[in-house]
Amino acid sequence: MNTRLRQWLANQKVTSRFHPSWILIAVGASLAIGLLMWLLSESVFRHERPSPAVSVLPASTQRLPASEQQLSPPANDSALPAAEIIRTVRLGRAIFTDTQTYAKAYVGNGLNCVNCHLDAGRKPDSAPLWAAYGLFPMFRDKNHKVNTYEDRLAGCFRFSMNGRAPAYGSKEFVALMSYSYWLASGAPLGTELAGRGYPKLPPPQQEPDLVRGKQIFDTQCAICHGADGQGTRVGTRYAFPPLWGPHSFNAGAGMTQIKNAAGFIKANMPLGQGNTLSDQQAWDVAKYMTSQPRPADPRLGRP
Amino acid sequence: MKVKLTRLIMTLSMAMPMQQAHAEVTGAALAQQGAPGVPACLSCHGARGEGLAATGFPRLAGQSTAYLEKQLRAFAGGQRVSPQMQAIASALDDSQIRAVAAYYGKLPGWQAAPSANPAAAAPEPWTRGQKLAIRGNWDKEIPACFACHGPAGEGIAPHFPALSGQPAAYTRSQLKAWQSGTRSNDPHGLMKSVALRMSPAEIDAVSAYLANPLPLSPEER
Numbered sequence: 001m002n003t004r005l006r007q008w009l010a011n012q013k014v015t016s017r018f019h020p021s022w023i024l025i026a027v028g029a030s031l032a033i034g035l036l037m038w039l040l041s042e043s044v045f046r047h048e049r050p051s052p053a054v055s056v057l058p059a060s061t062q063r064l065p066a067s068e069q070q071l072s073p074p075a076n077d078s079a080l081p082a083a084e085i086i087r088t089v090r091l092g093r094a095i096f097t098d099t100q101t102y103a104k105a106y107v108g109n110g111l112n113c114v115n116c117h118l119d120a121g122r123k124p125d126s127a128p129l130w131a132a133y134g135l136f137p138m139f140r141d142k143n144h145k146v147n148t149y150e151d152r153l154a155g156c157f158r159f160s161m162n163g164r165a166p167a168y169g170s171k172e173f174v175a176l177m178s179y180s181y182w183l184a185s186g187a188p189l190g191t192e193l194a195g196r197g198y199p200k201l202p203p204p205q206q207e208p209d210l211v212r213g214k215q216i217f218d219t220q221c222a223i224c225h226g227a228d229g230q231g232t233r234v235g236t237r238y239a240f241p242p243l244w245g246p247h248s249f250n251a252g253a254g255m256t257q258i259k260n261a262a263g264f265i266k267a268n269m270p271l272g273q274g275n276t277l278s279d280q281q282a283w284d285v286a287k288y289m290t291s292q293p294r295p296a297d298p299r300l301g302r303p
Numbered sequence: 304m305k306v307k308l309t310r311l312i313m314t315l316s317m318a319m320p321m322q323q324a325h326a327e328v329t330g331a332a333l334a335q336q337g338a339p340g341v342p343a344c345l346s347c348h349g350a351r352g353e354g355l356a357a358t359g360f361p362r363l364a365g366q367s368t369a370y371l372e373k374q375l376r377a378f379a380g381g382q383r384v385s386p387q388m389q390a391i392a393s394a395l396d397d398s399q400i401r402a403v404a405a406y407y408g409k410l411p412g413w414q415a416a417p418s419a420n421p422a423a424a425a426p427e428p429w430t431r432g433q434k435l436a437i438r439g440n441w442d443k444e445i446p447a448c449f450a451c452h453g454p455a456g457e458g459i460a461p462h463f464p465a466l467s468g469q470p471a472a473y474t475r476s477q478l479k480a481w482q483s484g485t486r487s488n489d490p491h492g493l494m495k496s497v498a499l500r501m502s503p504a505e506i507d508a509v510s511a512y513l514a515n516p517l518p519l520s521p522e523e524r
Contacts, residue, residue: 076438090522119441223462223490224451234453272446272497 071193073122073130073183085178092179095172096121096129099161100237103172108163109295110231110238110247116160116255118268121183124195125267125274131196133184149177159252162295198263204283208258213288216281220270229292244292252297261286330406333399340394344403347387352407356514359472362465365412369461371404373488382488384480412457413468421515428504432512435505436466437519443500448509451493456516462490466513474510 095102097120099112114120121129136149147155150173154165166172187193218227224240226232231242242248254260266282268274277285334352337343344363349355352364363371377383378392395403422429436456439447449456451463458465466474480486481498489495501509 076434094520094522119439123441220491232459234457234459237454239451239453239459270491270493271450272444272493273491274444 071130071187071195073128074185076120076122085182088175088178089182091171092175092177092182093120095175096179103157103166106157106163106166106172107161109161109242109249111161111241111249113156113161115241116264118271121180123268125199126264127197128183128195129180130183130185130187131193133180134187134189134191134193135196149180153177158298160249160255162248162250162253198260199267200259201262201266201279201282204262204280206280208262208283208287210284210288210291212281213284213286213291216277216285217288220277221285224271229289243289244294246295248294250295250297252299256290256294258283258286258290261290265289329399330402330404333395333403334406338394338399341391341399344407352410353413353468354470354473356470356472359470359476361470361473362413362468363407364410365458366407366465367458367460368401368404368408370458370464371407372400373461375400375404377486377488382486384485412465415515415517419515419517421512421517428508428511429515430512431505432508432510433516433519435509436512436516440505445497445500445505448513455518456513467516469513471510471514474513475506478506478510 091102096113096117099107099114100110116127117123117129118126121127124131132152133149136152137146138152139145140147140152142155143151150168153173153176154168157163157165217225217229221229221243224232225243226240228245229243229248230245231238231247232240238247249255255264262279262282265286266275266277266279269277332338333341334344337346344352347355347358347360348363349360352362354360354362374383375388375392375395378385378388379395381389392400422433435445436448439445439450448466451459452466453459453463456465456467477486478498478501481489481495482501484495487495498506
């Protein structure tokens with residue numbers, strides 16, 4: 001080895017500008033600096049690294065890949081965060097469960113956030129807030145840019161609520177972000193958590209069919225959502241949300257995509273009987289629902 | 304021809320309100336006096352259809368007419384098992400069923416007493432029941448009662464009965480009846496599938512709460 005090194009050194013051309021041992025010095029120095037930085041980061045950040053995510057995970061799931069991690073948001077009754085933020089978190093929960101009252105000015109239909117995000121944004125496979133919060137900022141194909149969590153909330157108001165977004169930094173947005181943040185206590189950042197979004201069903205075995213879909217709708221869905229899908233009101237408010245028509249989400253909403261609708265329906269509908277429909281039934285009834293008329297996508301007809 | 308048609312319309316228009324009035328009389332008479340083989344409803348369900356807490360006889364007042372009709376038919380047909388009600392419902396003919404259901408459907412529904420503080424009487428089960436009724440327990444796939452039975456438990460006609468103001472013993476007995484199968488007249492088994500996931504403590508809790516419910520403010524939900 002030594003002989004070889006000496007030979008190699010001898011073969012290098014020595015000029016006034018270059019000496020072969022400089023290579024060795026440079027490589028050695030880089031390694032030394034790297035090692036030093038690694039040691040520093042280990043000792044400085046070891047105690048500061050937040051580890052609540054790990055502490056809430058059951059021991060058996062800790063070694064699973066990130067996408068299999070289970071996370072339970074704080075129980076609805078558990079202590080809310082420090083006093084300064086408690087009112088904001090509560091306002092966020094109120095906006096979320098009663099959007100018609102607490103964010104009335106920004107809503108253009110009869111829906112509340114909780115209609116698609118069940119259990120006040122806590123239920124897995126129902127687009128839970130705790131699984132979404134830590135994934136932002138995120139690049140989205142929907143608008144071809146990096147979206148902050150506020151951008152994402154704005155999208156919900158614009159499309160799913162067929163309204164307009166509150167101003168960035170407004171009390172509504174701060175409250176909704178605070179509520180999401182609280183629900184995401186202990187969740188790792190940038191990690192796909194089990195239960196995020198709506199489940200991705202395997203492709204349908206048969207092409208989703210309107211006639212079969214209508215049949216399922218009439219027998220399974222209509223007693224709550226109405227024979228015409230227009231929801232059921234108690235007084236002026238919807239007790240069961242309208243699924244299409246003027247008071248439902250507009251054509252730009254994620255729920256108008258059949259794969260989202262099918263996943264949501266399969267996991268959550270009929271309410272209290274999630275996962276009782278077959279995949280094919282979920283695809284068929286999603287096809288029926290997404291084929292119905294609804295308010296136009298606000299992005300169309302604009303430059 | 305024209306005269307005949309006019310006469311027919313006149314006869315019909317006179318007959319229809321009369322028939323309606325007749326139905327109301329029959330409904331009220333059945334409720335208050337009964338009929339041969341049918342004891343007066345009020346003897347168990349209270350003078351104003353408010354039910355009887357001690358025995359768990361349900362409140363009928365303010366329940367939707369369609370729901371009450373369906374229950375009477377279910378008693379007669381055995382989808383709801385109750386020896387007393389099966390005998391009574393079987394003795395009623397179709398028009399009597401419709402009349403008595405309409406009578407109770409028109410009576411005022413439950414109202415919270417203005418100064419009620421039911422949490423003070425039975426703090427633990429009541430407050431636990433409040434959360435179950437309003438939030439559900441999704442860890443066990445139990446939706447909130449009020450997700451289907453109306454935001455204040457006032458019922459959503461025709462399928463989802465009013466729960467608010469029902470005697471605790473009645474609500475408890477019905478949840479147990481869904482569990483055991485002695486009641487099976489729910490659409491798509493919706494209520495059975497929920498009841499089967501409820502623990503005895505959860506049943507006690509919602510039953511205590513629903514007898515005298517108060518809302519949670521949205522900030523508390």
